[in-house]
Amino acid sequence: MFRGRAFGLLKSLHLMDGQPNLACKFIHPAITSHVHHCQKRNVNYRQSYKTGPSSAGGRTLNVPQTKVMAEQELPGVLILDIGGIHGVLPNIVALLQKHFRLITMKEFLENKKEMSKKIQSVFVFERRPTIDQELLESLPNLKVIANSGVGVDHLDLKMISNFGVKVTNTPHAVADTTADIGMALMLASARRLVEGCQIVISPDTKYFAVDWLGVEVTRATLGIIGMGNIGYKVAQRAKAFEMKILYHNRNQRKKEEEQAVGAHYCEKMEDLLQQSDFVMLALNLTPETCKLIGKRELGLMKPTATLINISRGAVIDQDALVEALQKKVIMAAALDVTDPEPLPRDHPLLKLNNIIITPHIGTATVQAIRMMAEEAIANMLAVLNGQPIPSEVFPK
């Protein structure tokens, strides 16, 4: 529901649907004369530009320049249908159009023979389009699948690589925003914000805060499982809350990050689970991390502890979590991700009162979505131009 709202907001900010001349509305003023020139010549233009300080709240990524070219000369990118509630957001379309000839799924399916040869990359947004064998077989000139987002658990990396196609993701664009959601969930759960809101709007106006006391985040112990880009950003924020920070990484100790935020490495995840007041999951979903947190791990946590998940739902054994929350093995959980998404309305997790669930909104901000598109564009251009690829993902 919240995700729907977030995208509704985006749509209202950029109230446009997929008109063919959409890029005109976003074009940099400095290049308008060139646009007019192209229009006079009846050429469908695309204009090079530097992203510069964008609306991304001061955070910018360098997207390489693309030369001015007629649309038909630009590399083709397969995207979801523009517009409609499942479409790619119009502002992202505008960014992509500056570098690529966009081919919608509809266009592709209607004219497969011609379109399939033009497509050199696929832009994956919100896990779509589905990349399966059939699609890969039908795209002989495909070079790169650019995922918008860091998690690539929805892509069969081995199969894609067997087609000689590269996969990229956007680890930098998502880090701050996802870490913010981790902090928001931790604070909301600890201070019982959702219950507080419900009490305020309930017909019973006599309420006493002492009846639903929360716990403090400040100076509590936070255990981060997965100290990658996102985990580190969480640690930076936790430092400002004077938290004791523990972390566990399955493969790599991060000494520099440890020093920067004063984090302590737990070689054994069990130690972290036993000592933490808040356990935050910020790791990738892989076959090795699937159901990493099950009955045994929950049993190791303090009965006063809270489990927060900003990675993927499947890293937790959800049946075990339901039981642990019902029996108060742990105090609470706060999840931005579940398995599946959304949960069926009658799912037992939705019946508990010691849980907060948000609908996978870790990256659902105006700024993050734009930066993810910019990072994906930089990746695609690098692959197509034979340059070093900023964020390539390799099959294991």
Ligand SMILES: O=C(O)[C@H](O)CO
């Ligand atoms: O993987 C990610 O970065 C987020 O979940 C957005 O898809």
